[in-house]
Amino acid sequence: MWLDINPRASDPIYLQIIRGVKSAVARGLLLPGEKLSSVRELATELAVNHNTVARAYQELERDKVIEVIVGRGTFVSLNPKPSNIEERTQELKDSIKTWLIEAHHLGLSADEFLDMVKRVIFEWNDSEEVRHDN
Amino acid sequence: MWLDINPRASDPIYLQIIRGVKSAVARGLLLPGEKLSSVRELATELAVNHNTVARAYQELERDKVIEVIVGRGTFVSLNPKPSNIEERTQELKDSIKTWLIEAHHLGLSADEFLDMVKRVIFEWNDSEEVRHDN
Amino acid sequence: MWLDINPRASDPIYLQIIRGVKSAVARGLLLPGEKLSSVRELATELAVNHNTVARAYQELERDKVIEVIVGRGTFVSLNPKPSNIEERTQELKDSIKTWLIEAHHLGLSADEFLDMVKRVIFEWNDSEEVRHDN
Amino acid sequence: MWLDINPRASDPIYLQIIRGVKSAVARGLLLPGEKLSSVRELATELAVNHNTVARAYQELERDKVIEVIVGRGTFVSLNPKPSNIEERTQELKDSIKTWLIEAHHLGLSADEFLDMVKRVIFEWNDSEEVRHDN
DNA sequence: GTGGTCTAGACCACG
DNA sequence: GTGGTCTAGACCACT
Numbered sequence: 001m002w003l004d005i006n007p008r009a010s011d012p013i014y015l016q017i018i019r020g021v022k023s024a025v026a027r028g029l030l031l032p033g034e035k036l037s038s039v040r041e042l043a044t045e046l047a048v049n050h051n052t053v054a055r056a057y058q059e060l061e062r063d064k065v066i067e068v069i070v071g072r073g074t075f076v077s078l079n080p081k082p083s084n085i086e087e088r089t090q091e092l093k094d095s096i097k098t099w100l101i102e103a104h105h106l107g108l109s110a111d112e113f114l115d116m117v118k119r120v121i122f123e124w125n126d127s128e129e130v131r132h133d134n
Numbered sequence: 135m136w137l138d139i140n141p142r143a144s145d146p147i148y149l150q151i152i153r154g155v156k157s158a159v160a161r162g163l164l165l166p167g168e169k170l171s172s173v174r175e176l177a178t179e180l181a182v183n184h185n186t187v188a189r190a191y192q193e194l195e196r197d198k199v200i201e202v203i204v205g206r207g208t209f210v211s212l213n214p215k216p217s218n219i220e221e222r223t224q225e226l227k228d229s230i231k232t233w234l235i236e237a238h239h240l241g242l243s244a245d246e247f248l249d250m251v252k253r254v255i256f257e258w259n260d261s262e263e264v265r266h267d268n
Numbered sequence: 269m270w271l272d273i274n275p276r277a278s279d280p281i282y283l284q285i286i287r288g289v290k291s292a293v294a295r296g297l298l299l300p301g302e303k304l305s306s307v308r309e310l311a312t313e314l315a316v317n318h319n320t321v322a323r324a325y326q327e328l329e330r331d332k333v334i335e336v337i338v339g340r341g342t343f344v345s346l347n348p349k350p351s352n353i354e355e356r357t358q359e360l361k362d363s364i365k366t367w368l369i370e371a372h373h374l375g376l377s378a379d380e381f382l383d384m385v386k387r388v389i390f391e392w393n394d395s396e397e398v399r400h401d402n
Numbered sequence: 403m404w405l406d407i408n409p410r411a412s413d414p415i416y417l418q419i420i421r422g423v424k425s426a427v428a429r430g431l432l433l434p435g436e437k438l439s440s441v442r443e444l445a446t447e448l449a450v451n452h453n454t455v456a457r458a459y460q461e462l463e464r465d466k467v468i469e470v471i472v473g474r475g476t477f478v479s480l481n482p483k484p485s486n487i488e489e490r491t492q493e494l495k496d497s498i499k500t501w502l503i504e505a506h507h508l509g510l511s512a513d514e515f516l517d518m519v520k521r522v523i524f525e526w527n528d529s530e531e532v533r534h535d536n
Numbered sequence: 537g538t539g540g541t542c543t544a545g546a547c548c549a550c551g
Numbered sequence: 552g553t554g555g556t557c558t559a560g561a562c563c564a565c566t
Contacts, residue, residue: 007337019232049566058243065239080239092240095233096254097227098153100149103561104160105199106219106226119250120230121244146541173554183543194560203409205551205553218351280556287500294506307539317558322539333507338537339566359457359507360501362523366421367416367497372428373467374487374494378523388498388511414550451551 003028005046013048017056022065025076027127036066036074136163139180147182151190159210161261170200170208180245270297273314285324290333293344295395304334304342355401404431409447415450418460424467427478429529438468438476 003020005013027089036042037058043050057074060066067077080090103113137154139147158164170176175190177184191208196228198214216222237247271288273281287293292298304310307325325342328334332348350356371381405422407415426432438444448485459476462468469479484490501512505515 007340008335010336010338012338014565019235022239023235026235052566055565061238063239072563077157077208082240088236088240092233092237093254095229096251097258099229100254100258101153101157101160102222103226105197106216106222109175112249114255116227117230117248120234121228121248124231124234125244131211148541165540175553184554185544185556186542187551188556188566189541191554201410202412202554203551203557204414206409207553217355221351275557282556287503290507291503292438294503306537308537318539319559320557321539322541323556325539331507336539336566338540338564341538348507350508356504356508360505361522362519363497363501364519365526367494368522368526369421369425369428370490371480373424374490375466375483378527382519382523384495385498385516388495388502389516392499392502393512416550454551493550 003042003046005048007048007091014052014056015055017042017046017053018059021056021060025065025080030076032076032078032080034076035078038073135179135182139182141182144146147180148190148193151176151180151187151193155194159199159214161258164210166210166212166214169196170210182238233241239249269313271310271314273316275316281314282320282324282327285310285314285321289324289328293333295392300344300346300348302344304344305353306341323346334396403447403450405444407450409450415448416454416458416461419444419448419455420461423458423462427467427482432478434476434478434480434482438478440475 002024003017005016005020009016011085021030021036023131030036036057039053041051043053046053057066057068061068061074062083064077064081064083067073069073100110100113103116104110108116137151139150139154142148143150155164155170164170170191171179173187174184177187180187191200191202192261195202195208197216198211199216201209201211203209234244234247237250238244242250270292271285273284273288275281277284289298289304291339298304304325305313307321308318311321312372314321325334325336329342331350332345333350334342335345336342368378371384372378376384404426405419407418407422409415411418423432423438430439438459439447441455442452443457448455453532459468460471463470464485466468466483466485468476470476502515505518506512510518
């Protein structure tokens with residue numbers, strides 16, 4: 001299973017699902033057009049309430065990451081075009097700034113922080129090409 | 135005022151205060167040993183309840199960002215030594231990964247993400263030396 | 269009820285709750301994975317405000333004694349890993365030293381103090397196996 | 403100076419003074435009959451408010467650790483007989499139990515806790531004979 | 537129903 | 552005047 005949920009984590013399960021799906025799409029574990037498990041199937045697999053999965057799917061649809069075709073199911077978008085790019089890019093920058101400050105208080109310089117980012121990207125690339133042909 | 139709060143933001147006020155103080159310390163707007171506004175003063179300035187400020191101060195003290203001297207007030211730590219460095223460094227990396235995925239879905243490549251990080255750091259450095267001698 | 273609180277004691281109620289829970293966990297009255305009373309239930313039982321219980325639970329969670337599963341409740345940690353072990357071990361030693369001095373002024377020699385410690389441990393062991401199989 | 407105060411510590415200064423004096427007496431740094439600094443002298447030396455020192459002296463007198471002879475000064479008691487021994491012995495036991503539980507949650511067994519107590523006693527004895535003849 | 541956050545207002549310990 | 556604690560009651564997010 002490419003999705004791994006931790007109910008003990010502090011961030012809400014629906015967010016973990018959203019991130020999990022986004023991650024899988026970004027890494028090519030889920031390909032454009034591919035069908036996702038239904039809400040109830042996924043809820044059973046993950047042992048969570050189906051309302052939780054439904055909420056995650058709704059937000060993913062709003063983000064144009066997935067598409068619902070009524071009567072057919074839910075699919076990974078063929079042309080993912082997130083809607084409010086500007087707003088979310090700003091969020092992204094705010095987050096980076098927050099974490100930069102956090103890093104500072106952890107004793108990391110800006111350069112060390114940058115190195116950490118590079119390392120994360122490297123690890124990410126390293127594990128990316130898992131399934132582009134499956 | 136170096137701190138400003140948005141009571142309608144989604145993240146809690148006490149967290150905004152914590153981040154604001156950490157940011158001010160990291161940028162030298164608040165110098166080691168400097169006295170902070172008292173709990174009730176700051177509460178009045180920010181128009182929030184004093185318990186909210188108290189909670190923020192307590193968490194900052196646990197993080198060794200600030201120190202309380204009973205009956206005298208609250209001061210920026212002289213030697214800030216955060217305690218759970220390992221754990222929090224891991225959180226930091228997890229966060230970066232999450233935002234890397236988010237960036238991907240915003241149409242940014244890893245390189246573009248890295249550029250954004252560099253830009254944020256640059257802007258940060260640019261505004262850092264605001265008050266080291268004031 | 270394995271927890272009882274004295275609202276007129278000098279140490280704060282939330283600390284009494286923390287100690288009570290830690291004690292119950294240490295003695296096996298609360299087993300790993302077991303569900304605790306909800307914040308509001310316990311508040312009612314103890315006749316204290318729910319915020320007071322919430323604060324105690326939050327500190328216990330930071331200490332990894334308990335875990336919160338959102339929407340489900342609060343549970344005794346399966347793998348308790350306190351974080352600041354070194355710092356807190358030092359506090360422990362300082363405390364012992366303080367009490368050793370106190371014992372001296374109560375007319376106890378170091379040996380008698382040690383005997384008292386042994387006795388406390390003995391009484392503790394004696395009551396420990398209360399419910400490992402319940 | 404045999405007394406060392408840390409205003410940044412979490413426990414109140416007056417308690418630190420009490421403990422400092424008790425410790426000095428227990429170790430023979432202050433001998434029975436010896437004169438203590440006056441309240442105002444000590445307050446100046448320690449750079450604390452004289453009310454704080456006064457409070458500490460009052461409690462030390464109640465504990466029969468020191469004696470005030472009006473017009474002459476304050477002296478270490480010749481026959482130290484603390485008053486409410488039973489009550490305070492119970493406090494002592496409660497404290498030990500609290501710290502035993504704390505040790506448990508720090509991953510220490512009862513035996514390791516006992517070893518720690520022995521070590522503290524040993525270190526104490528090691529530094530005790532500093533000034534019995536001065 | 538679960539915990540998390542916030543307000544308003546009160547009291548206490550400390551310096 | 553400083554922070555620490557507590558209550559009563561409210562609203563929100565999550566499952």
